[in-house]
Amino acid sequence: MGNRKILVYTLIAVILIQIASAATIYGNVYDFSLNNVNNARVEIDTSPKQFLVARNGSYSFNVPNGAYTIKAQFIQKNTSIASVQENITITQDGSYVMDLILFPDVEEGVENPNLDINGNVIDANASESYYWILIVLLLIIVTAAVYYFNRKRKKLASEETKEEKDEYNDLDQVIKIIKNEGGRATQKDIRKQIPLSEAKISLMIAELEHKGLVEKIKKGRGNIIILKKK
Secondary structure, X not given: OHHHHHHHHHHHHHHHHHHHOOEEEEEEEEOOOOOXXXXXXXXXXXXXXXXXXXXXXXXXXXXXXXXXXXXXXXXXXOEEEEEEEEEEEEOOOEEEEOOEEOEEOOOOOOOOOOEOOOOOEOOXXXXXXXXXHHHHHHHXXXXXXXXXXHHHHHHHHHHHXXXXXXXXXXXXXXXXXXXXXXXXXXXXXXXXXXXXXXXXXXXXXXXXXHOOOEEEEEEOOEEEXXXXXX
């Protein structure tokens, strides 16, 4: 009976010594881009082994003095996506900071999976869908651009045609005025009957001269426009 008490007291003393000499190891879990990783599994090889899920991206363990290995993993669909392993030695009481940076797990011959900032796998089908969505958007943009420029080109062509038609009508009107004046008229008389500027009238007469339809004769400070006979 006395030996049993001694054993119990010894075990209690050992536990109290361990508790009294306990230290705290804590830190944050990051991905390769130094963003906090939520829901990573962190464990330390104390006796017994301790582990937790870093739901807010941080972890903390109370341990006695000794040498330990801390492991962190991000697991998805029963597969380790990223992990890290660090060693630490505790020689005295206190708080020890050890941040853990997860590195993507890459098996030999296997391409590195796509991960988001929290280590989540980006589904391959989703990536392909994004790819096709991008292509469709580009096609829509290109189609809209082609439609816009074709419409603008047609509008410019229509405006040019309208200007040419208006110019033709103006020239025809000048010819009619000269005919009504008996085959000859002063440039001043023509301008009185057409509400256009002096410069525009001069250009139209020059165009008619170029086409061989009229002849311009200088008289004093004005011009006489004579309709040529065909």
